[in-house]
Each structure stands twice: as C-alpha cells, then as structure tokens.
C-alpha cells in the first residue's frame with residue numbers, strides 16, 4: 001500500500017505481468033510524473049494510447065535498458081484516472097530488474113504495492129468496490145463459471161443492483177424526514193404515511209432477501225465445490241485421487257494408514273471449480289499422528305459439499321449414504337467378479353474403469369450446488385451488509401409502533417449498510433482489506 005490521502009502525488013510503478021520469465025513483460029506506471037518519466041527514458045512521447053517502439057534508457061547513465069513498446073495513456077481517461085504509461089519489454093529477469101531499479105531512482109517514483117493501481121482507480125471513481133473485487137476475482141478465476149461471475153461483477157451488475165436498492169431506501173428516508181419536518185403542522189395529515197412507508201420498506205427488504213436466498217452460490221463458486229474422499233484405510237482413496245487428478249499427488253501404499261494429512265487437488269469439472277480432498281482412513285488407532293489425521297478427516301467431512309464414502313468391493317457391503325450430500329462408491333472393482341457388483345457407483349482406479357461415471361456424478365452434484373443461474377452476491381462482505389440492511393428495513397416494516405424519528409434512524413442505517421457494498425461509506429478500510437489479497441501490478 002503506497003497510497004494514502006496525501007500520497008497521490010507519488011508516481012507508482014510495478015510489473016503488471018508477474019515475475020517469471022516470459023516473452024514480454026509489462027511494467028505499468030501511474031501518477032503525475034509519468035509524462036516526465038517517458039520523456040526521460042524513451043523519447044519521443046508516443047501518440048496517446050498507441051504502442052510505439054522506443055529505445056528505453058537509464059536517464060542518468062544513458063545506458064540502453066531494452067528496446068520495447070511504450071504506451072502513453074494521459075489521464076483522466078486511463079485505467080486509474082491518472083496519467084499512465086506502459087513499458088512492454090522483453091520478458092527476461094534482468095531486463096525487468098534493470099527497468100524497475102531505474103524507475104525507483106527517478107524522483108517522485110515509488111514501487112507499487114498489491115492492488116495499488118486498482119485502489120487509485122477506485123479512489124478516483126473509475127470503479128466501485130464491487131468492481132474492484134470483480135478484478136481480483138477475474139485474476140483468480142480458474143474455471144469458466146468463475147470467470148463469468150467475476151466478469152459480471154466487474155461489469156457492475158452487483159453495484160448497479162445495490163445502488164438501485166440504496167436509492168429506494170434514500171427515497172423512503174426522504175419521505176420519513178419530510179413527514180418529521182411537517183409533523184408539527186397540524187394540517188398535514190401524516191396518518192397513513194407510516195403504513196405506506198412500512199409497506200415500502202417491507203417490499204424492499206423482500207427484494208433483497210430474494211437475492212440473499214441463493215444458497216450462497218456466488219460465494220461457493222469463488223471457493224470451489226469441496227469433495228472429500230473418505231473411508232477405511234486402504235480403501236484406495238489416494239489411488240482414486242491420483243487417478244482423478246491425473247498425477248501422483250498423494251502417496252499410495254499397501255500399508256493401511258498411509259495418508260495422514262489431507263491432500264487437496266483443484267480441478268475443473270465442466271467449468272466448475274472442484275476441490276478433491278484425500279483424507280486419512282477412518283479406523284480405531286492409538287497412533288497419535290494418525291489420530292490427528294482422523295480428527296482432520298472428520299472436520300473435512302463436516303465442511304464438505306460432497307463426501308464420497310469409499311469401500312473396497314471385496315469387503316463388507318456398501319455403506320448407506322450417511323448424509324444427504326454423500327455418495328457411496330465401491331473401489332477395486334477389479335478384485336471381484338462383475339456378477340457380484342451392485343448397481344451403484346464402482347471404480348477401479350488402476351484401470352480407470354468407472355471413473356467417467358464418478359466424475360459425472362460429482363459434476364452433477366457441483367452443478368446442483370453452484371449452478372442454476374447467476375448469483376449477484378459473491379462475498380460474505382456483501383451478504384453481511386445486505387442482511388444488516390434488511391434487518392433495519394424490517395424494523396421499519398414491522399413498525400406501526402415506532403416513532404417516526406426511530407424509523408428515520410433505521411432507514412439511515414439501512415442506507416449506510418447498502419452504501420458499504422459499493423463503497424459509498426467506509427471505502428478506505430474496505431480497500432485495505434480487499435487489496436491485502438491482490439497481486440502486485442494490479
């Protein structure tokens with residue numbers, strides 16, 4: 001965080017393309033010194049918003065750093081709203097290091113922290129807080145459904161909806177305050193106004209609650225659908241995880257009690273983010289390490305969106321599904337004659353037989369949980385602010401008994417809670433929290 005109220009005079013720079021080796025790396029610069037920096041390192045100044053090939057030099061030594069493409073984006077029509085520049089360099093480690101060092105030596109320039117560019121965009125009114133979150137989610141999106149949801153939020157879908165609710169609440173507040181102002185004028189009949197306000201507040205609360213009643217799909221799509229592989233030691237949990245992941249993520253052995261720590265593998269099932277968790281086999285044991293592993297298994301099973309109960313086909317009968325969100329799966333079906341297999345899910349992780357049907361079943365469960373329409377609420381932050389707003393609106397809605405002053409206060413608190421979502425209030429603090437999870441250069 002290089003920014004605070006009086007730091008806008010600083011010009012920030014950072015690699016916008018990470019720190020690995022690549023064909024091209026992009027360095028972004030934003031702030032009042034941009035124009036002078038470009039004139040000093042890569043004259044002449046390019047035509048605005050058109051990448052131009054330039055020799056880029058250290059302004060003091062005149063040493064050539066690289067020959068690259070330079071972009072000049074004068075404010076206020078830039079991503080941050082400030083003057084901005086981009087240097088598209090060869091993507092080598094030494095090139096980037098030399099460039100960043102050179103920029104750091106230019107007076108008024110400072111290396112940006114995580115999220116600093118987006119923070120400036122938000123503080124300059126180019127984005128609201130929900131759109132800034134959309135950017136963070138878009139960068140983190142690993143699957144198609146996550147990408148679409150993030151893009152929708154970046155496009156302002158949540159911000160617009162909450163903005164409209166806030167306008168409605170402001171309107172209710174204005175009507176209440178008008179009634180308060182005129183209440184001592186005996187000829188103004190505000191009899192019945194309370195009832196109308198209560199009804200309108202209740203209607204607004206219902207609208208918000210309808211959106212909140214989405215089964216947390218938006219939040220869960222960001223987190224992923226958690227599938228826990230559970231069952232007795234040696235059931236073949238780790239072998240199945242590896243087969244599903246397509247790599248040797250977990251250690252497999254014929255010794256029961258091999259897996260102790262939970263092992264997570266992220267995958268993409270039909271565009272949905274699924275996290276497979278291999279766990280320690282459940283059994284009675286004295287081994288303190290294994291006991292801890294089993295304790296963790298139980299915790300993972302409680303938190304899971306879906307539990308696969310694995311049991312070897314050559315062992316005792318199929319376990320009945322213990323919870324609604326669980327599936328019984330027989331493993332090692334190669335060990336028994338096919339005539340002895342029941343109709344349920346069965347896999348042989350060694351040959352891959354049955355894996356497609358299992359993946360289909362997992363995908364169907366993930367679709368039932370995460371799919372089914374576009375969620376607006378994507379973070380607990382949104383949910384808690386909207387829930388608070390509903391609480392205040394419901395006080396007004398249920399409130400023939402409330403004094404108009406108290407109605408006004410509840411409406412004010414509802415407006416405030418709704419304002420938090422897009423960052424009309426408390427924006428600095430929210431930005432700090434959000435950008436703690438951002439990457440540098442964004």
Ligand SMILES: Nc1nc2c(c(=O)[nH]1)N(C=O)[C@@H](CNc1ccc(C(=O)N[C@@H](CCC(=O)O)C(=O)O)cc1)CN2
Nearest residue numbers: 016026028049071073076077078079080081086126135
């Ligand atoms: N090279 C490069 N690619 C990039 C970005 C970038 O900053 N640089 N982006 C960075 O996130 C994303 C694109 N987002 C952007 C959003 C707004 C503006 C911008 O200049 N907006 C101005 C002018 C718009 C116009 O001319 O149509 C504005 O909104 O006023 C640029 C990029 C992804 N790709």
Ligand SMILES: Nc1nc2c(ncn2[C@@H]2O[C@H](COP(=O)(O)OP(=O)(O)OP(=O)(O)O)[C@@H](O)[C@H]2O)c(=O)[nH]1
Nearest residue numbers: 233234235236237238239253257258259281332349
């Ligand atoms: N024949 C056959 N053997 C299997 C199959 N899947 C796993 N095995 C074997 O079963 C043994 C146990 O496999 P693991 O995957 O380590 O079992 P686990 O459930 O993870 O066991 P713990 O981590 O100890 O709880 C290993 O020797 C595997 O090679 C299968 O489909 N068929």
Ligand SMILES: [Mg+2]
Nearest residue numbers: 237238258259
């Ligand atoms: Mg194991």
